[in-house]
Amino acid sequence: MAALLKRSASLLRAGALQKHGVLTKQALCLFSTNMRMFTNKISVEMDGTTGVAVLTMKSPPVNSLSLDFLTEFTISLEKLEMDKACRGVILTSALPRVFSAGLDITEMCGKSAEHYAAFWRAVQEFWLKLYTSNMVTVAAINGSCPAGGCLMALVCDYRVMADDPKFSIGLNETKLGIVAPFWFKDTMTNTIGNRETEKALQLGYMYSPADALKVGLVDQLASADKVETVASTVMSEWLAIPDHARHLTKSMMRKPTRDRLVTHRDADITSFVNFVTKDSIQKSLQMYLESLKQRKR
Numbered sequence: 001m002a003a004l005l006k007r008s009a010s011l012l013r014a015g016a017l018q019k020h021g022v023l024t025k026q027a028l029c030l031f032s033t034n035m036r037m038f039t040n041k042i043s044v045e046m047d048g049t050t051g052v053a054v055l056t057m058k059s060p061p062v063n064s065l066s067l068d069f070l071t072e073f074t075i076s077l078e079k080l081e082m083d084k085a086c087r088g089v090i091l092t093s094a095l096p097r098v099f100s101a102g103l104d105i106t107e108m109c110g111k112s113a114e115h116y117a118a119f120w121r122a123v124q125e126f127w128l129k130l131y132t133s134n135m136v137t138v139a140a141i142n143g144s145c146p147a148g149g150c151l152m153a154l155v156c157d158y159r160v161m162a163d164d165p166k167f168s169i170g171l172n173e174t175k176l177g178i179v180a181p182f183w184f185k186d187t188m189t190n191t192i193g194n195r196e197t198e199k200a201l202q203l204g205y206m207y208s209p210a211d212a213l214k215v216g217l218v219d220q221l222a223s224a225d226k227v228e229t230v231a232s233t234v235m236s237e238w239l240a241i242p243d244h245a246r247h248l249t250k251s252m253m254r255k256p257t258r259d260r261l262v263t264h265r266d267a268d269i270t271s272f273v274n275f276v277t278k279d280s281i282q283k284s285l286q287m288y289l290e291s292l293k294q295r296k297r
């Protein structure tokens, strides 16, 4: 399994996944009954009787979405997608207090233009795979989830968040001096509407769980120790709907947003690389990283 994953990761890095559109058969190892899979940063437990997998992010300190993390995540999701027995995935975090801190800022600082392009392609791939998944996807948000972490939750079909005022969720990019790309914006607009998104994005607003529920950014709150149980209950409600009818409905709803990124994918990478290589943006990101480190002192 480790060797297959390693091979899959190198194929993904080498762009083979983009070239052929799917992972090679060799890279696939289908789940059929109860199954566990561990990579460095992710564990997947699939219950063959319910058809539900729990994908747990376990990349300390904050489950930041590095190139390695994104590669492992996308491969794990692809494997589940190819397994006919798997009908739903619950995403959650093994870390206390943090669901995901979003994109790994160190991937956007002090690197080459080639690195930024490869990183951004992996971010796009991650979004596309999760957004267009045929499986029911439920986010069990058991901690804070800024920016890319919020995006991950937003692309799921349903969001259950821990009702703890210490946690927050939102697209806070402007606070870092950067801009949420159009497909982040589209994903949020589709969830909470244009006016609320306009305010939230400009202000880089991080919502408390109660406020997130009020605006529809999350669907349900639960006490921290019940988030995954509530997510499982929601999952069984969604799985009661015939798969083919639900798939077709989901893809009808999501196709225009998905197509917009697919059509402008290369331009979006160029835009990202041009943006992130600017001295002023590098300075903002470095200062933000430094401020995160200073907070602890």
Ligand SMILES: CCCCCCCCCCC/C=C/C(=O)SCCNC(=O)CCNC(=O)[C@H](O)C(C)(C)COP(=O)(O)OP(=O)(O)OC[C@H]1O[C@@H](n2cnc3c(N)ncnc32)[C@H](O)[C@@H]1OP(=O)(O)O
Pocket: 061, 062, 064, 097, 098, 100, 101, 102, 103, 104, 105, 106, 144, 146, 147, 148, 149, 172, 173, 176, 178, 179, 180, 181, 271, 272, 275, 289, 292, 293, 295, 296
């Ligand atoms: C014209 C338009 C063109 C558009 C082109 C595109 C433009 C670019 C678009 C980019 C989109 C970006 C999306 C993102 O996701 S950016 C990331 C945003 N994330 C954040 O702001 C989160 C920051 N982190 C936190 O708020 C907290 O860490 C958190 C609440 C998540 C957890 O708090 P906690 O107290 O538990 O942990 P610490 O703060 O002490 O952090 C522990 C260590 O982790 C490091 N850290 C935290 N977050 C990140 C991160 N996102 N990336 C990398 N590293 C991170 C932190 O520095 C600590 O490190 P040290 O232990 O070394 O001090």
